[in-house]
Amino acid sequence: MAPPTVLVTGGAGYIGSHTVLEMLNAGYNVICVDNLCNAYSGGASKLPEALSRVQEITGKKIHFYRVDITDREQVRSVFQEHKIDMVAHFAALKAVGESCRIPLQYYHNNMTGTNVLLEAMADNNVFKFVYSSSATVYGEPKFLPVTEEHPTGNCTSPYGKTKYFTEEILKDLCKSDKRWAVVSLRYFNPVGAHISGRIGEDPNGEPNNLMPYIAQVAVGRRPKLSVYGSDFPTKDGTGVRDYIHIVDLAEGHVKALDKLRNIAETGFFAYNLGTGVGCSVLELVHAFERASGQKVTYELVDRRSGDVATCYADAKLAEQALGWKATRGIDKMCEDTWRWQSQNPNGYAQK
Numbered sequence: 509m510a511p512p513t514v515l516v517t518g519g520a521g522y523i524g525s526h527t528v529l530e531m532l533n534a535g536y537n538v539i540c541v542d543n544l545c546n547a548y549s550g551g552a553s554k555l556p557e558a559l560s561r562v563q564e565i566t567g568k569k570i571h572f573y574r575v576d577i578t579d580r581e582q583v584r585s586v587f588q589e590h591k592i593d594m595v596a597h598f599a600a601l602k603a604v605g606e607s608c609r610i611p612l613q614y615y616h617n618n619m620t621g622t623n624v625l626l627e628a629m630a631d632n633n634v635f636k637f638v639y640s641s642s643a644t645v646y647g648e649p650k651f652l653p654v655t656e657e658h659p660t661g662n663c664t665s666p667y668g669k670t671k672y673f674t675e676e677i678l679k680d681l682c683k684s685d686k687r688w689a690v691v692s693l694r695y696f697n698p699v700g701a702h703i704s705g706r707i708g709e710d711p712n713g714e715p716n717n718l719m720p721y722i723a724q725v726a727v728g729r730r731p732k733l734s735v736y737g738s739d740f741p742t743k744d745g746t747g748v749r750d751y752i753h754i755v756d757l758a759e760g761h762v763k764a765l766d767k768l769r770n771i772a773e774t775g776f777f778a779y780n781l782g783t784g785v786g787c788s789v790l791e792l793v794h795a796f797e798r799a800s801g802q803k804v805t806y807e808l809v810d811r812r813s814g815d816v817a818t819c820y821a822d823a824k825l826a827e828q829a830l831g832w833k834a835t836r837g838i839d840k841m842c843e844d845t846w847r848w849q850s851q852n853p854n855g856y857a858q859k
């Protein structure tokens with residue numbers, strides 16, 4: 509039987525590129541679309557730089573189209589060109605602070621983009637869908653660890669709401685038509701890089717998230733890290749999160765695709781992708797110093813608005829239903845981030 513073909517949206521991004529690599533290694537054919545609004549184009553090569561490196565690592569071919577998923581005609585033309593079996597949907601705008609400043613762009617890109625994609629799927633009889641959701645759908649945790657039964661929807665930012673609203677749309681869609689099989693993966697805090705050091709996280713401008721900030725301080729691109737809050741009710745007063753290695757996360761997607769491919773069951777399924785282990789900001793800083801041999805200068809400052817003290821996953825359901833479990837710990841996350849950051853101090857742009 510021919511291997512299934514998966515359309516990957518946002519495949520040139522951080523999580524998309526790592527997942528494409530694992531999908532190729534698992535034998536899937538991959539068609540990527542991305543509008544490159546948050547990915548490095550790679551100049552002369554027709555492929556975005558991250559995907560060109562994925563091809564180099566795997567020795568396998570990726571079909572790439574520069575497509576904006578809000579553009580109905582562009583999306584339809586990809587379905588006309590290829591016989592698609594499943595879709596993994598990563599494309600989204602994802603900066604929490606920016607989404608509060610330009611909410612309409614976030615709603616258009618993330619919600620309209622998803623609707624256009626789902627309509628094109630239905631028109632082409634494709635009903636298997638893996639969605640990039642987030643722990644942000646849970647809002648402030650009412651209990652820990654956070655299970656999939658935790659209420660969703662109490663999101664504080666337009667970005668978070670696009671993830672929650674999209675899950676609601678997907679649930680309605682599955683109720684309306686029993687052919688749909690949807691897996692929504694709720695990521696906790698993805699960090700790290702592929703072991704090759706060739707692909708990794710390359711944020712535009714000043715990083716919003718902790719791990720890329722630490723890495724840029726360690727490599728000398730930024731003078732110091734601001735630690736947001738040291739008076740939380742946690743082990744050392746700093747925020748506690750569930751960091752998950754990007755390759756574990758990518759493997760979780762392959763397991764989700766395997767499930768959709770092999771099981772006739774349809775409907776909406778949500779799974780947490782996390783480790784179940786909470787790590788504080790200062791623990792991560794010290795682990796990074798050990799892994800890199802570099803000093804990470806930091807300053808304790810006020811809390812960042814909207815931040816919760818502690819959030820970590822109960823990831824048992826993904827283990828039971830998908831046969832997936834995160835295996836890489838904090839030291840490995842730091843070691844792999846450092847290899848990527850030190851070998852590519854300016855990310856994909858070789859300045």
Ligand SMILES: NC(=O)c1ccc[n+]([C@@H]2O[C@H](COP(=O)([O-])OP(=O)(O)OC[C@H]3O[C@@H](n4cnc5c(N)ncnc54)[C@H](O)[C@@H]3O)[C@@H](O)[C@H]2O)c1
Pocket residue numbers: 517518519520521522523524541542543544545546547575576577578597598599600601602617621640641642643695696697698
């Ligand atoms: N990184 C995280 O910490 C995190 C956590 C939870 C959920 N997520 C979700 O995972 C997904 C991937 O995140 P990421 O960290 O890889 O982000 P990313 O920005 O690196 O990747 C997203 C990709 O989508 C592309 N894109 C955006 N809008 C598009 C559009 N309209 N048409 C085509 N391409 C478009 C961007 O150019 C980019 O390459 C997103 O849906 C994000 O919301 C990320």
Ligand SMILES: CC(=O)N[C@H]1[C@@H](OP(=O)(O)OP(=O)(O)OC[C@H]2O[C@@H](n3ccc(=O)[nH]c3=O)[C@H](O)[C@@H]2O)O[C@H](CO)[C@H](O)[C@@H]1O
Pocket residue numbers: 602604605642644668696697698716717718719721733734735736737746747748749789812814815
């Ligand atoms: C409110 C918010 O933005 N939430 C997003 C952020 O979650 P998080 O806020 O969980 O991730 P993060 O990496 O921005 O922060 C992790 C921890 O580090 C702390 N910290 C972060 C940066 C920094 O420069 N200094 C510092 O101390 C922060 O207070 C928190 O305790 O990222 C996630 C992806 O990984 C999701 O996209 C969340 O929606």
